[in-house]
Amino acid sequence: MMENKPGAVGRAYTSPQVNPYGRVDEEVVTVAERELRRKKRLKCFMYVAAFVVFQTGIILIFALTVMKVRTPKFRVRSASFDTETFNITTSNTNPSFHIKMFAELGIKNPNFGRYKYQDSSIEFYYMNIKVGEASIPRARAKARSTRKFNVTVEFSSVNVPRTLAAEFAGSTVISLRSQSRLRGKVELMKIMKKNKSTNMSCTMEINTSSRQLRNLSCR
Template identity: 50%
Template sequence: MGIVFGLTIMKVKTPKFRVRSATFETINVTSPSFHMKMYAEIGVKNPNFGPYKFHNTTVNFYYGETLFGSANIPKSKAGLKTTKKFNVTVDLIAPTSLASNSQFANEVSSGLLPLRSQSNLSGKVELMLIMKKKKSIQMNCTMNVNIKSQQLQDLNCN
């Protein structure tokens, strides 16, 4: 009985950290300017039988290798077997260096803009008030922003 308990309850699994959904508000999407407001829900899913306490971090959103915007996630805790959700506002702004990028201009005019989000979240899972195990999570999500419908499409996180 003790071995089964130890192998199932005391096994620490890696939590998941990802973009869950997003909506958009178009502010300015005219060449060479691009500025859109994104309201995103970020989630930290804890599959463990103890809380996951994590440090603050920043989620960055990129177009290719170009930083488009970022959101701060505060220090917090995801309870046992729960998902801690954060609603963040991100200003997605294209730097002027992209004004001459024909691929960017084509994607904006086609109405589908590929973005990716990246972050690293570190913290500790606490089991039975006696065991603490450090766990770091990498967020790596890809998504397409449908500029015309102001919807998030093809969200994929791994």
């Protein structure tokens, strides 16, 4: 005869409850985490792409502005004359001139590095006959600035044929043309040097009555 153990009466066997929605909740969380990671990766990629585009733009602007080497401009800016040596003969028999001019020249350097040029000269012509010349010593023009300096030139019609000298006989205007060529280097950031030459080509007129320079044009 079997005996009932104490406490066994009324005890029922209960199995653990299973949540039928647990797996669904885990899948929802996993999908959300994956979507969050995907958005983070996409945002990171966008930041990297924006940074690359920005850097490329900066490099492009730098290359087109700072690192681009432009040709300096060489010009006759103005001039005055020595009145004591301003000798003009406009007679038809023996026209001649002997004039001393003090010219201000300018070298405009548009680059972000200095322009160092070599010794050169400037020549002046009347009717394609050279009537004057001056030396230009080597020097340098600072970055983004204009170097100004003066030269003294003596014009003489000694080598001008009488047939050509007759052009200014009885006139108050002597037309001249100046030309020069500077050879030098543009130095950028002390790491890059590039050879750069610049040419001068100017036309001008000397008014013999007012003893002034007029109609000065350079290109």
